[in-house]
Amino acid sequence: MNPTLTTMIPRTIHGPDEIFIDLRGLRKRFGSQQVLDGIDLQIKHGETICLIGPSGEGKTVTMKHVIGLIHPDEGDVYVAGMHVNVLKERQMAAVRQKVSMLFQGAALFDYLTVEENVAFPLLERGLKDKAEVKRRVMAALEAVDLDEHAHKYPTNLSGGMKKRTGIARAIIDRSECILYDEPNSGLDPIGSDIIDQMIQRMQKRYGVTSIVVTHDMRSVFKIATRVAMLYRGKIHFLGTPEELRNSPDKLVQDFINGRSDVTC
Numbered sequence: 001m002n003p004t005l006t007t008m009i010p011r012t013i014h015g016p017d018e019i020f021i022d023l024r025g026l027r028k029r030f031g032s033q034q035v036l037d038g039i040d041l042q043i044k045h046g047e048t049i050c051l052i053g054p055s056g057e058g059k060t061v062t063m064k065h066v067i068g069l070i071h072p073d074e075g076d077v078y079v080a081g082m083h084v085n086v087l088k089e090r091q092m093a094a095v096r097q098k099v100s101m102l103f104q105g106a107a108l109f110d111y112l113t114v115e116e117n118v119a120f121p122l123l124e125r126g127l128k129d130k131a132e133v134k135r136r137v138m139a140a141l142e143a144v145d146l147d148e149h150a151h152k153y154p155t156n157l158s159g160g161m162k163k164r165t166g167i168a169r170a171i172i173d174r175s176e177c178i179l180y181d182e183p184n185s186g187l188d189p190i191g192s193d194i195i196d197q198m199i200q201r202m203q204k205r206y207g208v209t210s211i212v213v214t215h216d217m218r219s220v221f222k223i224a225t226r227v228a229m230l231y232r233g234k235i236h237f238l239g240t241p242e243e244l245r246n247s248p249d250k251l252v253q254d255f256i257n258g259r260s261d262v263t264c
């Protein structure tokens with residue numbers, strides 16, 4: 001393996017069957033709307049779970065629970081054994097070092113170059129060795145094929161390049177898990193395919209665990225180790241892409257084949 005890439009490997013080595021994310025009985029209401037109504041989901045280390053389901057069913061809300069951006073009304077969230085929903089905000093740094101969320105717009109700083117955006121988490125943590133920062137930034141950019149665009153500003157990047165910069169920023173801090181919120185949205189089929197390859201590459205090279213909220217079924221069948229379909233606040237289906245494809249459930253078939261019988 002390229003020696004620069006070994007520095008990017010998450011610092012903890014996990015067994016393949018180890019549960020990394022454990023959501024138990026999550027319930028969440030906003031006003032009169034019961035968005036989550038008992039979500040149970042266990043995700044093993046190194047899995048790529050795609051969260052699918054009709055719009056507004058709580059996929060993003062579920063994902064935000066993992067990183068403590070939303071707290072459940074009932075139920076528990078565990079990440080790498082940490083009981084996320086009882087942690088104080090100042091204790092959340094330990095969770096957020098293990099888990100990064102890639103927002104739809106990649107949330108880059110427009111006034112910083114690609115290189116500076118990717119370096120940001122290291123500088124924020126007080127890493128002062130400039131040569132070490134540079135080495136890790138370039139290794140992260142190489143991993144997402146952006147090493148030749150390090151000097152550019154976000155306004156001069158395509159949508160897909162912005163998302164890849166976001167992925168580089170997530171892995172530079174050796175995140176063990178990346179949460180992707182509709183990573184293919186707004187991309188043409190080729191750009192979308194490149195993002196899928198990056199998600200797979202992060203898994204294969206660094207053993208990253210991923211949760212991917214997506215409406216892109218082609219991508220689901222390509223990248224998912226398992227698929228969870230949310231419907232009416234619950235996990236309606238959980239299984240491999242193959243099991244999804246062959247599911248006898250009408251709701252599942254209507255959804256994956258884009259038939260409009262699926263109503264919220």
Ligand SMILES: Nc1ncnc2c1ncn2[C@@H]1O[C@H](COP(=O)(O)OP(=O)(O)OP(=O)(O)O)[C@@H](O)[C@H]1O
Nearest residue numbers: 030033035053054055056057058059060061062213
């Ligand atoms: N902070 C909030 N306050 C009030 N309502 C919220 C909040 N966050 C989410 N919601 C509501 O919860 C519901 C689920 O939202 P969520 O973003 O999780 O849906 P989703 O399944 O990801 O949808 P989409 O596929 O369209 O992105 C929506 O009705 C949304 O308006």
